[in-house]
Amino acid sequence: MPLMGPLIRTRAILEDVEDRSLAAFGVRSRGAKRAYAENVADVRTHFQHDWNRVLHCRAFRKLEYKTQVLPYGLGSDFVRNRLTHTLEVSQIAVGVARALGLNEDLAQAISLAHDLGHPPFGHKGEDELHAICGHFNHNEHSLRIVTEIEKRYPSFPGLNLTTDVLEGIEKHETDYDRIGSYRFNPNLGPSLEALVANFADTIAYRAHDIEDGLESRIVQEDDFRGVAFWRRIEPELAKDMRPSLRLARITRRAIGAMVEDIVRETARRLEEAAVKGLADVRAARKSLVGWSFAMAKEQKELGGLLMDRFYLSDKVKEACGVGSKVIRALYLRYLKEPNLLPEMEREKLETAGEKERELVVAHWIAGMTDRYALRDYERIFGEKIVLPGAGW
Structure with missing residues (x-):
């Protein structure tokens, strides 16, 4: 029996709320397509169903014991693993999507699923699998997990996520993640929600890798002194602050600075490109989501330092x-x-x-x-x- 009543927000009502609240270029969940038709409960939108399904799948739970940078069991109990990283990406993506009038649930679903395909031992583990079997890409494997490997339903393989989410997973690209060829809308650019998830990934790992590098004592604050991004956030760090509070302030300021820049620069690009709707987003020749010129330069410098001093450290x-x-x-x-x-x-x-x-x-x-x-x-x-x- 369908849920009904004056106090119950059905899917149709939630879709109407989306229509009223989202920007013209935000993706609506109304009419979202799945590979297998099914009668989904009508008190959640399609994208809410998607991120709920990802959250409850086995592959998501296994992320807790997969390497982010430091392998499981190394360093203190406070350094990130692949699960905590994923949750931080999701939180950042939802915040940016909200600020820009995009679909928060779509951004969240893509973010929660983006690293499901990571093998053990992080990018080094992926490199090893790629070397020994000829080809392995964790983005492709994330897609394989949600379309084939997960077994949670009797009538179809995978999670039967909407094509909007599948496309966002497939087109997830950062400095370290690229597929190259696409199954979903290969001739069109990704949604803004997918692009936001991409940058949320970068924001999360840049900020928490600073913290984890310092927490593990593999890098020191002095290593960052010559980096422009550090100089941007350092004035707000009190010298007499307890180390744990100082680390938290560093991470908070780093995320805040990057998020603010992404929101401002993306809004500027959308206005400059006169984006009126989703078709304009899909047809855009240049990314509509990105850093300002100054922040892009700072992030390149910061990424290089983290690579040299943290990711490629002897430890x-x-x-x-x-x-x-x-x-x-x-x-x-x-x-x-x-x-x-x-x-x-x-x-x-x-x-x-x-x-x-x-x-x-x-x-x-x-x-x-x-x-x-x-x-x-x-x-x-x-x-x-x-x-x-x-x-x-």
Whole structure:
């Protein structure tokens, strides 16, 4: 029986609210398409359904034990993992979308799903999988998870998300994430909500990598002194502030400065391009969401410093190098001895060609957490791996 009553906001009412409150260039959920028709509950919009489904799926929960920069178990308990990063991206994306009159639920759904396909041990783990099987991209795998791998419904594979969300996942691009070819609207640009999710990702990891680098003591405040972005936020840092409060202030100011710049610059670009609706967004030759010239320059400089002093630091490289060793060893052993795999994966191998066999194994490993990979390595090889730096 459908929910009805004067105090109940049905989907139709919520869609009317969207029509009244969103900017002309925001994506409406009314009429959103899914690959499989279904009768969804009518007290949520289609995009609300989407982010709810992502939040409850198994792949999302596994992000807690996947590396962001520092592998699981290294540093203090306060450094980010892939789950906390994802939640921060979502919060930032929703805030920016709200400020610009965009669809917050669409931005949230894309943000929550954007890293589902990350393998264990972060980008180093992805690089290793790509090297050993010929091709692996975590954006593509995120899409594969929500369209094929997740099994939560009897009548269709995956989560049956709307095409707007699937397109946003596929077209998620930052300095480190690119696919290159698209299945969804390949000749059109992404929605503003998807672009906002892209930049929210960058804002989140730039801010929290400063904090995590300092928290882990791999980088020091003095390392940032010559960086223009640091000089932008440093005047508001009280010298006598307790270290924990100082770290929080650094992160807060970093996020605030980047968000304010994105909102102002995006509004300027939309006005300059005379964007009237979604068609104008899709046809735009240049990105309508982005940094101001000054902030873009500062972010490039900051990104370079974080790369040199944090991501490529000896401590991080050593720890992630062990993760690469684990991934390669598991991959080769699974191919040689498929009986070590779960029954469902063995069944896939039985009907797969040679190249497909490699991908089956790669996709199985990509679904592992850092913790699971280390435990399976110990189970198979009888060797307990202790990551360098445990207990920093």
